[in-house]
Amino acid sequence: MDDDGNYRFDISGFIVLPGVLSPGEVATCNEAIDQMLSGGDDLPPTAGACDSLVQLRDHPVLAGYAESLCGEGFRLDTGPVLLGAGGKADGRLSGGGEWRDWSRAYFHRNGVRHCQGLMAVWALCDVGSGDGGLVVIPASHNSEVETPEELLSGVDDMGLLEQPILQAGDLLLCADALVRGVQPWHGAGPSRLLSYGFANKHVRPHDWSNLDADDTYSWAVDLPSAERAVLHDPQREGQPAVVRPEGGTSRIDLEPGIYHPSIYVRNPDAAIDEKEFYHWDLCGHLLVKGAMDAEWLAAANEAIEANEDRIVRESRDGDKPSVRLQGANRSKMAEVWSLPEPHCEPLRRMIAHPEVVSRLNWMMGSGYEATKCDAFCSKPGAAGIHLHAGGTTQSELNHYTFRNGRCYCEYVNVAWQLRDVTAADGGFCYIPGSHKTAYAMPAGILSADDDMGMIKHLEMEAGDLLIFLAGAQTHGALPWTGAEDRRCVLLQYRSRNLSWESASARKRR
Incomplete structure (x- = not known):
């Protein structure tokens, strides 16, 4: 990335690279997508093997930026996914710098930038003002304040929501920590925003799966449930269990999730909006x-x-x-x-x-x-x-x-x-x-x-x-x-x- 690109991405959390694909390449990709959809809205599980989409996934421009942002050895994490296909929209926005999901965080340390997760969106159609589709809150990847619930739920956009304007062939890159979502599509023709997710080689996959192919410890079957939950399990799928102390032992919550307590509580007397x-x-x-x-x-x-x-x-x-x-x-x-x-x-x-x-x-x-x-x-x-x-x-x-x-x-x-x-x-x-x-x-x-x-x-x-x-x-x-x-x-x-x-x-x- 050049100096201007670094400045733009660091402040806004996203950058648009214009005209990465030629009109012919856009047309070829759209034809392939039309054939795979066959009247449906979502791409089939086999879409990732389509030659046209593989070329998008491995495009040298995308690869160069992904390595610059996510680091050497970055890997594919999600995709391909058609954003807003069939008029679908997200019920709420996602992302944000707080609480900090370190596996997808954006930060600087010791003079080095770290972008743990990256979303790449190929524009295979024009996206004009008011067309809907992808929306973002610029600079939210750097926020250390919890995003207000009314903003996430769409009750009040606070004048912060921005819909990027794109031309067919553009490539949009955004930090995974950026607050974003998909709004209903109002553009001419079907929405054709194809996304891939990439991650730093050291962080977990988005689905919480283990990349370790080893067998589980044979002796683990005899352990109590809390010990089994904390012990590394190469076969585990989904979010890890939450283990809490209870009396003289430890117990597992009924539902998986994330428990990360803080010593700070909000001060109702501070009179801060x-x-x-x-x-x-x-x-x-x-x-x-x-x-x-x-x-x-x-x-x-x-x-x-x-x-x-x-x-x-x-x-x-x-x-x-x-x-x-x-x-x-x-x-x-x-x-x-x-x-x-x-x-x-x-x-x-x-x-x-x-x-x-x-x-x-x-x-x-x-x-x-x-x-x-x-x-x-x-x-x-x-x-x-x-x-x-x-x-x-x-x-x-x-x-x-x-x-x-x-x-x-x-x-x-x-x-x-x-x-x-x-x-x-x-x-x-x-x-x-x-x-x-x-x-x-x-x-x-x-x-x-x-x-x-x-x-x-x-x-x-x-x-x-x-x-x-x-x-x-x-x-x-x-x-x-x-x-x-x-x-x-x-x-x-x-x-x-x-x-x-x-x-x-x-x-x-």
Whole structure:
């Protein structure tokens, strides 16, 4: 994998390789599948021996990526399977980084990436927007927070679910730890997404079978059931039994499964919204809807308008070269909490508002301080801001860590929206999950000229509150193209762990 591919896969958990198969190869595979289906929906057990499908399984492009991700000696684990055949859909999503199924986990250790399981999906038909089929939650392979039940069950997709757009001949690869599923098919013609699963050579097969062909121990038949359950059995099939202590002996649960107790329990007094916590850990930002009422919003806008003489046009000398982000100089009003009375009041109210404090307490812990309060006031046509920050920046200021049920970070930005931001307006953009990447930002991401489909724009309404990792999440701004001036107030909060020196103090020094 090249640097761009590593960056994309590490952050999003999946990558699309376009045009791996020619139209002729796609047609040959579809013909073979049509013959095997014979009016049915599912491939027969003998499908894996079909010459056309064997060529897909052993395709050199797939083999090269599988070895790069799963390691030398990787092996076939599942497939071939037609995803969504006959209109079938999954009842719930599967995958996720927590709890951690180590046999299918994705992680970095000692500078080495480990992708224990990989799903490869050959697109043998076009998949357009809204067609259904495979859906994923980008970055969920790196999440260490349990996926909310309502998200898994489909009750609330939280705006996180993404359906990859594919062309016939494309190859999609995704980490087995990525949250994913199959939705009902609405595309033209039958769904033709053919999947294979691959695994690292050291991990168990998906069906829990043993690869050991040895005979069982002859003396094991005389052991009590708990001892037999714990003793290695080459003939075992299915999940292992759960053995628990009971009094002075051990017993077996009636049903097989997984029992892995934790010393931690959820704190009902923490007042942390489960979905918000998951979203923050997953993406690196959080949008709080309707944090400002109409009266407060009007007063904040009036404060900006009454002091327009304080708006300055920023120099663009520090901008990085970019075609996509070009435009006129941006404008802002600095230190708006220092405006004269009464205009400072609606802005100072933002400093320790309960909507902010309640979330900063679990995002970075108490003791944080607000160090900056600026208003963004760019006019239509103003330039964007190059993408910056991210998990690989070498600084003490940018880290994000989740440990023992708590998340840690050192700088958080809080942006109060004073005007609507539509999809066509530009402004804040970000890369979800970039706060956890182990790979450097490609030049095309920094300039936004080649965003690899990763840069997202966030629609917001006046009165909304955006909280994001200032140093850890890769973010920037698209050129402002709204009908009115951009209008938001940004406060920056520093954790209790860092020292602080103002710009004026640095100049004196």
